[in-house]
Amino acid sequence: MTTPSTAGSLRSRAAESPVDCDVVVAGAGPAGLMLAGELRAGGASVIVLERLTEINPLLKAGTLNRPNIEAFYRRGxxxxxxxxxxxxxxxxxxxxxxxxxxxxxxxxxxxxxxxxxxxxxxxxxxxxxxxxxxxxxxxxxxHQKQVEAILADRAAGLGAEVRRGVEVTGFEQDAEGVTVTTGKGPIRCGWLVGCDGGRSTVRKLAGFDFPGTAPEITGYHGVADITGVQDLGVGWHATDTGVYLNDPPRGRITTVAFDGAPAGHDTPATAEDLQAAIRHVTGADATVTGITSLTRFTDNTRQATTYRQGRVLLAGDAAHVHPPFGGQGLNLSVGDAMNLGWKLAATVRGTAPDGLLDTYTAERHPLGAWVLNWTRAQIAVMRPxxxxxxxxxxxxxxxxxxxxxxxxxxxxxxxxxRYDLSGDNPLVGASAPDYELADGSRLADHMHDGRALLLDPTGARHDLVAPYRDRMRTITTAPLTDDAPAAMFIRPDGYVAWAGEPGRDSLDEALRTWLGAPVAYPSQTPDVVAAQR
Structure with a gap:
């Protein structure tokens, strides 16, 4: 990985072998678009490649969980x-x-x-x-399609280039970068991130191990015009052949049958498929007369053993696949992007401390493994x-x-x-509390630019944090609560890296661990920002 000691040599080699961008992101789903925005906020140039010419209109995830709401909140x-x-x-x-x-x-x-x-x-x-x-x-x-449109606008507004109708067909990586092959010509970049879904081309070509469990269900999720289902119960129900969700106000229905994976999983699902599934699972003499949205899914559950091989990384469904129960897929993908974005951007800039990029797999892999087991447990409980x-x-x-x-x-x-980070304070490793500050603003209001944040109401650490003013914002306005720590250092992804009483040595260690070596500026005036709305 790029460290302060090697950044200069990498830049000199790059001069001999020019790159088109710092990072190519394969896939313009939630993970790829969120990652593109985070990379641009961190100062890296980005090209996003997406084989589809427009955002997929099919209804997928329809809710956001707490970590994702926090992530979007912190980015305004x-x-x-x-x-x-x-x-x-x-x-x-x-x-x-x-x-x-x-x-x-x-x-x-x-x-x-x-x-x-x-x-x-x-x-x-x-x-x-x-x-x-x-x-x-x-x-x-x-809806997921709405989230993708919002994230696409954010990424473009920050300067990311999104090329639709362009598919990654191959790549070669070397010590200086990656040459990505597409149907519209090669692209030379420093890093390649596969955010291209459960059947990721990047993952397969790179040879990532992808162990897991084979599917045993066929599920359909549709918004459709259906007759003959008026006597079905509303909500989730278990039957002798599976489970179903009936949501008449929205015209939405989901069926899960435990008869193995579908034979034609690569072909689009049809109204006839949904109709047969409803009849099989519910017993109702249903007739599907029109389709607004229809997706087919299984419980194929797998996870890459590592999320990085050299200059190639994985995020989102490219790194882990699982059934949709509990709505964890979109949320896990955005979490990957939030964790990886600032770390990879720091690596590109040459400010990353040694080993920072390796913490991406170390922190996100356990959460991915938990989601896989969480969905496996649900499959076990739903079996008929x-x-x-x-x-x-x-x-x-x-x-x-x-x-x-x-x-x-x-x-x-x-x-x-939460992440397993070193520190005695119980806040360390957790998502930062959104404290209301004395001037009426909230902590999240000061995280829109993607920099780290130091909450330091006493202002006692100005000389220590001044060398990080390009990477960190300092707030001296006090929180309106008695349970806030005396000071708190928050990483760019919103997780607390250090909290507690004034202790120069411990804070200095945390800053170096996550932000790298300090930079000597001509003037040591810190970038202290009074909290404002």
């Missing part, structure tokens, strides 16, 4: 996400029922586990992890055989308790996600 995207949510017809009735505090007059749910619905009425509101759970704006009901159905009754009983519902909701929402 809540207003456009809120607008997208308001424009989504099937969410309007729900959103209009929300009270000013973000709650709803409609029955509240916090998702499902293995098609067992969870009631928010059972959540333990005294649980400290649930305190202040929601940011100022609720934007959880946003006696042992699984007995287990399902036990899990359903637990989900109807306060402790059980709270446990499942915390896992589904992602609020329990």
């Amino acid at each position: 995207l809540l207003p456009v996400l809120r607008q997208a949510q308001q424009e989504t017809e099937w969410t309007v009735s729900y959103i209009s029922s929300r009270r000013s505090d973000g709650t709803s007059t409609l029955p509240r749910f916090s998702g499902h586990f293995a098609a067992i619905m969870l009631s928010e009425e059972l959540l333990d509101e005294s649980d400290p992890d649930l305190a202040g759970l929601n940011p100022p704006d609720m934007v959880d009901l946003v 055989e006696p042992h699984a159905r007995a287990l399902r009754e036990v899990v359903a009983d637990l989900a109807r308790t306060v402790d059980g519902a709270t446990y499942f909701a915390k896992k589904i929402s992602g609020i329990s996600q």
Whole structure:
């Protein structure tokens, strides 16, 4: 990887072998577009290659979990996400029922586990992890295609180049960079990141190991015009042949049959496929008369053993695939991009400390593994055989308790996600609390540019942090809470890297660990920014 000691030599070699950009990102889905924006915010030049000529219009993920809402919030995207949510017809009735505090007059749910619905009425509101759970704006009901459009606009606005209708067909990497082959000519870059989905060309060509478990289900998720289903129960239900979700107000239906993977998985799903699946799983004499959106899925569950090989990296579905239950795919992909973006950008700039890029796999792989096991567990509980159905009754009983519902909701929402970072303060490794500051702003308001952040109300560390002013913003306005640490260092991805009482040695070590060596400026005046809206 590029370190301060080798950055100059790499730049000199690059002069002999010019690059078209610092990073090529293969794939313009949520992972690729979020990564492109983060790389540009960090100062790296980016070309995104996407084989599709336009954003996929099919309905996929329809909700965001807590880590993703926080990520978008910290990049100033809540207003456009809120607008997208308001424009989504099937969410309007729900959103209009929300009270000013973000709650709803409609029955509240916090998702499902293995098609067992969870009631928010059972959540333990005294649980400290649930305190202040929601940011100022609720934007959880946003479709993936809307998210992609918003992230594409952000990436382009920051200067990333998105080339649609261009597919990666091969590449060769060497010590100085990567030459990417496409149908429209080669591209020379310093790094290549595969964000090109579960059937990733980049992953296959690079030879990443991709172990996992084979599929045993065929699922369909559709928005369609259907007759003959008026007697079906609303919501999730288990039958003798599988499980289904019926959502008449939105015209949405999902079926899961445990009869193996489909024979023609590479071909588009049809209205006839959905109709046969509904009849098989529900027993209803259904007729599909029109399709708005239809996708087919399985529970193929795999994860790359590492997310980096030399100058080639993986993110999103290219690094891990799993069934969609719990809505973890979009959220896991954006999390990968947030973690990788600032680290790879620092590597490109030559400011990255030794080993920084390797922390990407070290931090994200365990979270990916958890999601895979979380979805495998749901498959086991949904199986239509006696042992699984007995287990399902036990899990359903637990989900109807306060402790059980709270446990499942915390896992589904992602609020329990954290990284194993060194430090004694319990905040270290966790997503930073969104403190309200004395001037009325909030901590997330000062993270839009993607730099690290030091909350230092006493201003006692100005001389220590001044050499990092190109990589870090310092805020001296105090939080309006008594439980905030005396000072807190937050990485560009929003995770706390250091917190506690004034301790020059420990803070200096944290800064060097995550931001690299300090830079001597002619003037040591720090970049101290009074917190503003």
